[in-house]
Amino acid sequence: MPEGHTLHRLARDLTRAFAGHTISSLSPQGRFAEGAERVDGMTVTSAWARGKHLFVELDEMVEQVHVHLGLFGKWKVSTGDPEITGQVRWRIQDDVSTADLRGPTACELLAPGEVEALLNRLGPDPIVPGTPAEEAWPRISRSRAWIATLLMDQSVVAGVGNVYRAEVLFRNRIDPTTEGRELSRAQWDAIWDDLVVLMTDGVRKGRIETVRPEDSQRSGPQKRGRRRGESYVYKRTGEPCLVCGAPVQTAVLGARNLFWCPSCQGAARLDR
């Protein structure tokens, strides 16, 4: 789940549940014991996200809690006082709600300067309203790296992960092995605008949905419209392309699986 839309959605949910409320804070598992204890009894100001990073602000404290979910991390926000099960790194609670964090790559207190340094390493985030395609263009247009690699580089664009990468390249019929410097400005603008639409939609729906209704597979008169979890190419190796029917291809690129349609997109440099 954790691409940028997940973190922005969590920021919204945590803000709705806890902003303005005094919380109890603990680290049942113990690996955030010191930080959790300092936060205990404070009031949440807000939670916010940039790319795949989540920050929780508290009053009376200049540090913020920085959370990165990594591949496995999950937040569970619920009402009531559920029993602690498994490894809970950080639990925050008010009279109504409980939020449990499990398996994060990072859960730590960061001083203002450290937050700023982290933000400075991130490229523009499509989910931040009003961010123009222009901001990423200098890095894209000068790079010899493939666009498939650039989209996953958080210092170029913040928040895109393996699903959005594959799907946005397919939707725009872009060869994933196109070098950044070979991409036209119009192509980049189209990719960016599509990321804005898809990822903003992902925040609202709480899941990634990329298949246009007219391209969605129909498995019978009862099942109309987009199927939950359906994708054009992501994780569809060998299955027919929803648009042209050619088998979806896959290759490992930088330790991540890349998926594409060889007919709709091509991928000259990956042909073997």
Place this chain on the structure above:
DNA sequence: ATTCTATGTCGAA
């Protein structure tokens, strides 16, 4: 019941 796999990132070799 057990094994596999993943929407991510870092640091050592």
Place this chain on the structure above:
DNA sequence: TCGACCTAGAATA
């Protein structure tokens, strides 16, 4: 380039 991190749903048996 590879292993570590260390969760949970999906896939396999």
